[in-house]
Amino acid sequence: MNHVVNPLTNHVANHSLLTESLSFSCHLGECRSELLPLLSEVSKVVSREGSLSKTLKLVLELMQKHLQVTRAMISLYDASCDQIFIHESFGLSREESEKGVYYPGEGITGKVVETRQPIIVPVIADEPLFLNRTGSWDRNLDSRLSFICVPIMRGMKVMGTIGVERLYNNRQLLHLDLEVLGIIATTIAQAVELHLLERAHKQVLQAQSARLNSELKEKFKPSNIIGNSKAMQSVYMMIDKVSHARTTVLILGESGVGKERVASAIHYNSSCAHGPFIKFNCASLPESVIESELFGHEKGAFTGAVARRAGRFEEAHGGTLFLDEVGELSPAVQAKLLRVIQERCFERLGSNESIKVNVRILAATHCDLTEMVEKGTFREDLFYRLNVFPITIPPLRERGNDILLLAEHFNAYFAKEQQVDVPTIATPALNLLLSYDWPGNVRELENLMERAVLLAEGGVIHSYNLPNGLQPAVLGELGGQSGLEARLSLMEYEIIVESLSRHQGNMSKAAAQLGLTRRMLGLRMAKYRLNYKDYRCGG
Numbered sequence: 001m002n003h004v005v006n007p008l009t010n011h012v013a014n015h016s017l018l019t020e021s022l023s024f025s026c027h028l029g030e031c032r033s034e035l036l037p038l039l040s041e042v043s044k045v046v047s048r049e050g051s052l053s054k055t056l057k058l059v060l061e062l063m064q065k066h067l068q069v070t071r072a073m074i075s076l077y078d079a080s081c082d083q084i085f086i087h088e089s090f091g092l093s094r095e096e097s098e099k100g101v102y103y104p105g106e107g108i109t110g111k112v113v114e115t116r117q118p119i120i121v122p123v124i125a126d127e128p129l130f131l132n133r134t135g136s137w138d139r140n141l142d143s144r145l146s147f148i149c150v151p152i153m154r155g156m157k158v159m160g161t162i163g164v165e166r167l168y169n170n171r172q173l174l175h176l177d178l179e180v181l182g183i184i185a186t187t188i189a190q191a192v193e194l195h196l197l198e199r200a201h202k203q204v205l206q207a208q209s210a211r212l213n214s215e216l217k218e219k220f221k222p223s224n225i226i227g228n229s230k231a232m233q234s235v236y237m238m239i240d241k242v243s244h245a246r247t248t249v250l251i252l253g254e255s256g257v258g259k260e261r262v263a264s265a266i267h268y269n270s271s272c273a274h275g276p277f278i279k280f281n282c283a284s285l286p287e288s289v290i291e292s293e294l295f296g297h298e299k300g301a302f303t304g305a306v307a308r309r310a311g312r313f314e315e316a317h318g319g320t321l322f323l324d325e326v327g328e329l330s331p332a333v334q335a336k337l338l339r340v341i342q343e344r345c346f347e348r349l350g351s352n353e354s355i356k357v358n359v360r361i362l363a364a365t366h367c368d369l370t371e372m373v374e375k376g377t378f379r380e381d382l383f384y385r386l387n388v389f390p391i392t393i394p395p396l397r398e399r400g401n402d403i404l405l406l407a408e409h410f411n412a413y414f415a416k417e418q419q420v421d422v423p424t425i426a427t428p429a430l431n432l433l434l435s436y437d438w439p440g441n442v443r444e445l446e447n448l449m450e451r452a453v454l455l456a457e458g459g460v461i462h463s464y465n466l467p468n469g470l471q472p473a474v475l476g477e478l479g480g481q482s483g484l485e486a487r488l489s490l491m492e493y494e495i496i497v498e499s500l501s502r503h504q505g506n507m508s509k510a511a512a513q514l515g516l517t518r519r520m521l522g523l524r525m526a527k528y529r530l531n532y533k534d535y536r537c538g539g
């Protein structure tokens with residue numbers, strides 16, 4: 001007959017099966033004392049530091065030694081996928097162990113997780129609930145084996161199970177085993193819980209980083225670097241040429257021209273695109289912190305170093321490290337950086353152990369490094385190591401119509417973000433954008449367009465929706481105007497420019513459209529120093 005017994009509740013786990021009510025005989029007390037060494041060793045193992053696998057392996061070894069089990073497995077319950085899988089086992093091959101995956105309620109292990117109650121199967125051969133999913137149990141060889149399975153619990157939460165197979169001797173000893181396994185389960189429960197929490201956290205991080213990676217990949221494809229100007233075409237060609245090599249690249253250009261975008265494009269088009277892309281701004285931190293941020297530190301390396309920490313170089317292993325504002329590095333860090341580039345190894349602060357990394361370095365700066373080398377503020381040897389493949393990004397004022405493409409791109413982007421229809425950019429506003437000098441480059445244009453989309457009226461971005469700095473000098477010179485007066489002037493200016501543009505500088509047509517005489521229009525144009533010739537085709 002089949003006996004699947006739940007000794008705590010005396011309930012039968014599978015409802016078709018019989019419950020056995022068992023009484024413990026007094027000689028169990030004698031056996032208990034023999035089990036004390038096992039339990040004390042288990043608690044010692046658990047209190048030691050180490051990975052959960054290492055701890056569980058040692059616990060399994062102790063179980064084999066003291067309980068004479070034939071096979072044993074410690075399974076963990078992963079609530080995120082609602083599955084139970086064997087984490088460590090003894091007496092099972094790797095393949096058998098990998099097959100041991102159950103849903104709650106499935107087989108004996110699944111039942112224990114579902115009911116959170118232990119189960120004893122006195123004779124496996126007689127038990128239809130026993131699935132033998134791992135395939136390790138052999139009907140001929142193992143016909144006299146029993147199976148005991150206990151839950152690993154923290155409070156009311158089930159974390160997994162401990163299951164053992166052993167030769168059936170008598171029912172009382174099975175109950176003793178079950179008691180011992182219950183104590184072991186309680187002893188390891190905290191370590192198991194910690195492991196499961198870390199695992200869940202890692203899964204969340206991995207999912208986030210996979211999502212971010214695909215978003216970034218999409219965002220930083222060279223096709224997503226906006227601009228078709230000739231100046232940018234040669235930048236794209238350089239990106240294409242250098243991406244697949246592991247060559248160090250030095251990206252040069254004024255602030256806000258898109259150096260970081262270019263660095264990302266190189267990484268995401270390289271053979272290590274699946275690896276990490278770590279950005280580090282060398283100007284963002286005080287000198288004292290930079291070294292430990294880049295190279296990491298050991299516990300106690302300096303006041304406040306409470307734990308060992310990996311630096312950016314280690315984080316970037318297998319991928320790319322982008323060092324922005326490299327011209328800001330102190331001589332000490334320049335020397336260390338030179339060594340990493342030359343030898344690919346470094347030491348954490350407070351350690352003598354050399355760490356080797358496989359990292360591609362991309363560096364960027366708005367500084368004139370050649371001049372810095374001449375002045376002695378930047379190491380010449382480091383400069384040559386970084387300057388293997390320089391890419392210079394032209395400033396926005398040299399990119400011609402890219403200004404308009406970028407303006408339209410940001411217009412659409414911010415309209416979407418602000419959940420409004422994409423406004424039209426009025427011709428006078430476009431003219432202002434084209435004639436401005438753009439000291440802040442693409443970043444300045446981006447910020448300005450964000451504001452303009454907010455200020456747009458009736459679905460149009462007017463020239464007066466752009467900052468004062470962009471307004472024609474003449475409007476400023478009109479001086480003394482403020483409030484309504486200034487605004488009316490801006491509007492008048494814009495309407496005249498718009499009309500002249502539409503009629504390609506034909507003053508008669510523009511005047512007719514505006515309901516003015518040609519003379520009146522001429523006077524107003526003079527006020528704003530407008531010349532009809534500037535609006536002729538190709539003029």
Ligand SMILES: Nc1ncnc2c1ncn2[C@@H]1O[C@H](COP(=O)(O)OP(=O)(O)OP(=O)(O)O)[C@@H](O)[C@H]1O
Nearest residue numbers: 225226227254255256257258259260261442443446
């Ligand atoms: N070609 C481009 N297409 C679309 N957006 C761009 C382009 N170039 C730059 N940008 C945007 O402009 C801003 C500035 O770009 P980025 O940070 O890459 O410039 P940078 O040269 O690295 O600046 P810094 O010198 O300050 O580090 C970013 O928000 C970026 O997304």
